[in-house]
Amino acid sequence: MLMRRLAVVGSWSLLLMFAGCAQHGVPIDRAIESTFPVAPPVAASLPRQLRVVTFNVHMEPARRVIEGIRHDRALADADLIILEEVHRDESVPASCSAACGLGKDLGFYTIFAPGHANGNGSDGVAVLSRAPITSAQVLELPYFNVHFNSGRRVAIAATVNVDGTPVTVYAVHLDNRIGVDARRTQMLPVLAHAQAQRTPVIIAGDFNTSPFTWLAHVVPILTTTQDNRLEKLVRAYGFATPVADSGPTHRYIGMKLDAIYTRGFETLRFATADARNISDHLALWATVQPSRPGVAAHR
Numbered sequence: 001m002l003m004r005r006l007a008v009v010g011s012w013s014l015l016l017m018f019a020g021c022a023q024h025g026v027p028i029d030r031a032i033e034s035t036f037p038v039a040p041p042v043a044a045s046l047p048r049q050l051r052v053v054t055f056n057v058h059m060e061p062a063r064r065v066i067e068g069i070r071h072d073r074a075l076a077d078a079d080l081i082i083l084e085e086v087h088r089d090e091s092v093p094a095s096c097s098a099a100c101g102l103g104k105d106l107g108f109y110t111i112f113a114p115g116h117a118n119g120n121g122s123d124g125v126a127v128l129s130r131a132p133i134t135s136a137q138v139l140e141l142p143y144f145n146v147h148f149n150s151g152r153r154v155a156i157a158a159t160v161n162v163d164g165t166p167v168t169v170y171a172v173h174l175d176n177r178i179g180v181d182a183r184r185t186q187m188l189p190v191l192a193h194a195q196a197q198r199t200p201v202i203i204a205g206d207f208n209t210s211p212f213t214w215l216a217h218v219v220p221i222l223t224t225t226q227d228n229r230l231e232k233l234v235r236a237y238g239f240a241t242p243v244a245d246s247g248p249t250h251r252y253i254g255m256k257l258d259a260i261y262t263r264g265f266e267t268l269r270f271a272t273a274d275a276r277n278i279s280d281h282l283a284l285w286a287t288v289q290p291s292r293p294g295v296a297a298h299r
Helices: 002-018 062-070 098-106 180-195 226-236
Strands: 033-035 050-056 080-089 109-118 121-129 133-140 154-162 165-173 201-206 212-215 219-222 258-263 265-273 283-290
Touching: 033 098, 050 201, 050 258, 062 098, 080 098, 080 109, 080 165, 080 201, 098 109, 098 121, 109 133, 109 154, 121 133, 121 154, 121 165, 133 180, 154 180, 165 180, 180 201, 180 226, 226 258, 258 265, 258 283
Parallel strands: 050 080, 165 201
Antiparallel strands: 033 109, 050 283, 080 121, 109 121, 133 154, 154 165, 201 258, 212 219, 265 283
């Protein structure tokens, strides 16, 4: 057992060394990017029973993301899509992020918020919806210097209508190599903002709840506390953790990094989808509907 643990830690250490020492700066353009369908849908509201997807697309271009979404039966019928590690190439005029490209192809309303500069542009999070996004706000998350690949983290708070009722939707991407306490700290602005809303809530994204504790943000030590401890915090703020039993959402060593948290919804079904293997993450989806009186949400 000890040899296996050391082997895993050693492999991760090698990966980290080869990852380089880049520090991601703040994007030149931090404005929200909005995309509207050419032919707006007739419905001004998402259906009562809707499919929610969260997917870390690993900086893949729009054409690859489109291929993954369109050709996976579990994802093609999505009503609400939350994306992380969305890249926007800003080396060309009138640049359009991967989320923007996907929204144009699917006919979705799209909001993209750049988090940090990366290569020829910026990376960030996005919300895509079949129905209009009626408002959006960027939340700044606490910064942690993880020594390399450090970057500004943001979340999006967007409003959509579900069955005629306003719902607040959050797209979140937390840091990777931070411990339990730092992860809780980085999540608190989202939870505090969501707790203050008088609407039903969907919080989704890549929370990077890997099975590791990190020494000096570099050396991984196996643990099992990251996902459980974050879920405990989420429930303490009044939100359900209905996909806690999703299993791995990452292709390597069974890591469960992604999640969907809710308030005011019942979760009917959930699972992961491979989206044609376009990312190192699996897509995580859930079919939800507004809670009926007297029916407790899955926690």
